[in-house]
Amino acid sequence: MNRNAEVWVGDSVAGLLQETDEGYVFIYSETYVNMPEAQPISLTMPLRSEAYQSTILFPFFDGLIPEGWLLDIAQDNWKIQSNDRFGLLLACCRDCIGAVSIIAYD
Numbered sequence: 001m002n003r004n005a006e007v008w009v010g011d012s013v014a015g016l017l018q019e020t021d022e023g024y025v026f027i028y029s030e031t032y033v034n035m036p037e038a039q040p041i042s043l044t045m046p047l048r049s050e051a052y053q054s055t056i057l058f059p060f061f062d063g064l065i066p067e068g069w070l071l072d073i074a075q076d077n078w079k080i081q082s083n084d085r086f087g088l089l090l091a092c093c094r095d096c097i098g099a100v101s102i103i104a105y106d
Contacts, residue, residue: 002018002019002020002021003018003019003086003087003090003104004016004017004018004019004104004105004106005017005018005089005090005102005103005104005105006102006103006105007026007041007100007101007102008100008101008102008103009032009039009041009099009100010099012031012032012035013029013031013032014028014029014032014038014041014100015027015028015029015032015041016029017061017102019086022053022055023053023054023055023056024053024054024055024056024057024058024061024086025051025052025053026045026051026052026058026061027049027050027051027052028047028048028049030049033047033048033049041060041100042060044058044059044060045058045060057085057086057089061089061093061102062085062089064089064092064093064096064100064102065085065088065089065092065093066092071088071092074088074091074092075088078091089102090102090104
């Protein structure tokens with residue numbers, strides 16, 4: 001089952017994040033990359049038109065997921081397993097601290 005999310009930076013869609021059977025794919029939006037004020041979402045993921053691929057959730061996105069008691073609350077309320085990192089990202093990171101937001105879409 002594939003799950004998808006838009007990655008927003010401020011008021012702009014910076015790119016798309018997808019969970020696939022093989023792992024994860026992130027690609028910057030062409031519109032975002034061509035914006036003069038575009039900034040990379042992370043130093044480890046500089047702006048480029050080629051997709052990033054990984055067998056594990058990219059550390060930048062994994063780092064957005066809450067920890068400790070806040071993670072416990074999220075897992076209990078939404079019944080999400082701790083190893084479902086993408087599910088936690090979708091559930092918890094729609095309104096993150098900072099400029100980046102993760103919004104699920106079909």
